[in-house]
Amino acid sequence: MSQTPTADQLRNRLVDGILTERGMPSDVERAMRTVPRDAFLPGIELEKAYTDQAVTIKDNPGEPLPLSCASVPSVVAMMLDQLAARPGDNVLEVGAGTGYNAALLAELVGGGNVTTVDIDSDVALHARTTLNTAGYEAVTVIERNGLLGVHENAPYDRIIATVGVWDIPATWWDQLVDGGRLVLPLRWRGQTRSVALTRRGDELVSDGMELCGFVPVIGQNGEKTAALDAADTIRVHYDQDQRVDTDALADTLRADKPARAFLSAQRIGGEESFDGVWLRATADDDRVCRLEVTPEAVKQNLIRRPAAPGRSPALVEDDSLAYLTVTREGIDAERPFRLGAAAYGPRGEELARNLIAHIDAWGAARLAVPQMTVTLSTAGTAPGHVISKPESRISLTY
Incomplete structure (x- = not known):
């Protein structure tokens, strides 16, 4: 008679599967083997907590997508890889969700600081409760419109959004250090890509993008x-x-x-x-x-x-x-x-x-990935083909 697998066994099996499928840096692997995802999904059966799929934590009545969910673990790993958070970093997460991603960030930054923000009071409370239960009391949870950022804990070395963003708010620029990284599921022309951007003065320049899908942020109606x-x-x-x-x-x-x-x-x-x-x-x-x-x-x-x-x-x-x-x-x-x-x-x-x-x-070049350059809409007209949004301008170069 086979024994029911433990949470540790299921967690390691999940991480092993992601490693086989796409790989991940050693620090992200360590964090994912350490943080108990099931602790952030109370009431969800153990096997489901450790499958590579999203889990809804709050429905959005009348809408096709949930208000908040736990992201697919392999996508979480991919975005943390893009973020490249380092020990000692000050990190802002927009979209608290279950609190799981903030716990992973806390593991990655060690003695650094993690602030996670969510516009929904129920979601913010869920994140605060689960983070405390799992031993991550040092993570700061703020109930606020994430498009405003959290200025009181800025500037940030890393900003990551775990909700679909249609436009990059100027407030995030103001709160990101020069040389800092911003990773976000950016939406344009009907598609969503997780784009990794580095701030270089008055520009954000990408060094990678991956196909993904996320619940859209509240407050952008473009x-x-x-x-x-x-x-x-x-x-x-x-x-x-x-x-x-x-x-x-x-x-x-x-x-x-x-x-x-x-x-x-x-x-x-x-x-x-x-x-x-x-x-x-x-x-x-x-x-x-x-x-x-x-x-x-x-x-x-x-x-x-x-x-x-x-x-x-x-x-x-x-x-x-x-x-x-x-x-x-x-x-x-x-x-x-x-x-x-x-x-x-x-x-x-x-x-x-x-x-x-x-x-x-x-x-002619199926695996080619363009470089994205983003400037603030107040910076004047950029050369070449530009996708204009209220707060930012985007260009793609192959």
């Missing part, structure tokens, strides 16, 4: 969502600086004309990621949006199936759109799928060919 059919089964997500005529798009789809299909020269394997197409397109194209198609719309053939129905890149202009598709072809056993575009509307074909150009640019 992302818009519009239904393109009466049943709300087809949606377009776009940024406030993009001029998207959602009524015209809905009329185009209602016309019930079959999509025109176009194929690129790029093939992929069954497990090969193609999210880099989206990233590549945003570097110089302001028409990139996110298309969301529910399973009901796919089942009813209301629209040609996108590459990833829940989140596919699309180019949108006036009453026309083109979006990424994947078609199975039996020509190449190693890469049996071919990327392409589906087009709707009078300018659909032009948009599809533009999207295929982005696909081909990605195909």
Whole structure:
């Protein structure tokens, strides 16, 4: 008769799995083997506490995403790797969640200081309670709008956000030392990437970014969502600086004309990621949006199936759109799928060919990661293609 595994055994098994899958620095590994995740998830069965998945701690009634959750442990490890916190560092975490990440940060900074902030009183109380129970009383927990930071404990050597951020607040710049690092799940053009940025005077410059998904921060409303059919089964997500005529798009789809299909020269394997197409397109194209198609719309053939129905890149202009598709072809056993575009509307074909150009640019260097440079919006006009937001300006260079 097999024995039920202990919390220590389950925790080490989880960390072993993450090491096998993606690796992590030795200090992050030590912290993750030390901090008991189950202590921050009271009421959750032990096995679930040590699986590589998110756990909701507070629902958000009427909204598709929870108000707060414990992040996926492998994503936690990845972001701590990006942050590169050092012993003695002063660290600010925006989004207290369960308190687990703050405990990991406390292990990483040793004699340094960790401040974690959350806008929700229940979440802040949960974090304070679990941190005390687990022996991390030295972590400071503040109930406040995280977009304001915590000026009284600044300046910080490291700032990490564990909520999706659409714009980088100027307050964070003010509270980050020159040479300090900021890691955040940054949202632009419908996608989210965990971006690691270093402050260099009046710029934040990236040295890495990873695909991720996070609950959006409360208080930033720059992302818009519009239904393109009466049943709300087809949606377009776009940024406030993009001029998207959602009524015209809905009329185009209602016309019930079959999509025109176009194929690129790029093939992929069954497990090969193609999210880099989206990233590549945003570097110089302001028409990139996110298309969301529910399973009901796919089942009813209301629209040609996108590459990833829940989140596919699309180019949108006036009453026309083109979006990424994947078609199975039996020509190449190693890469049996071919990327392409589906087009709707009078300018659909032009948009599809533009999207295929982005696909081909990605195909020429599939693993390339751009460098992101961020400046404050008050710093004046930056050269090259810029994504403008109320408090920051973003540019991507390959």
